[in-house]
Amino acid sequence: DTAVSQTPKYLVTQMGNDKSIKCEQNLGHDTMYWYKQDSKKFLKIMFSYNNKELIINETVPNRFSPKSPDKAHLNLHINSLELGDSAVYFCASSLKHQTLSGNTIYFGEGSWLTVV
């Protein structure tokens, strides 16, 4: 029944490792996003995809690579993890890639990444 689901919920890993976070939405939405929330609780958009096409890439290091095999899935792969990558990563989706019509974004439960 979960609209936007992401796995894993918790991830502890060592510096230098490569890890992936998976996300799936069953809402039939065209657009999916990755947001990052730091320790100060600021939520910042990282990427957005519309029908598998990258739309927004917010000055994120090349170590972060999103992949959208279909419009219901948007995975986030992170290479060579650094201490500063520790944060909560939220996947989200919306019907369309527009704010003009009052678009609503639905968020997943988050993935807590800790790099040690």
Next chain:
Amino acid sequence: LAKTTQPISMDSYEGQEVNITCSHNNIATNDYITWYQQFPSQGPRFIIQGYKTKVTNEVASLFIPADRKSSTLSLPRVSLSDTAVYYCLVGENNQGGKLIFGQGTELSVKP
């Protein structure tokens, strides 16, 4: 960019009405105003959205003055379960979907 400013924290007691005001002086003509709620260890959840005047749903009311440079989220008769962070967002209409989250207002409801 349409930046938002809201109080960092607020305290309230059960049964009270809580009003959280957000300033967005640079709001664009086509931007909507959206409020999200985030409980600890969960993702943000949509509460209410409006363009002008007043909007009400089963959870909250949103008051927007004519100049749209601010908005007020009103939570009637809060309970302990309303303790959360509340974010005011204003969308950018030149890059659809790029909602800008501020630091939010941490509401603490006490018994």
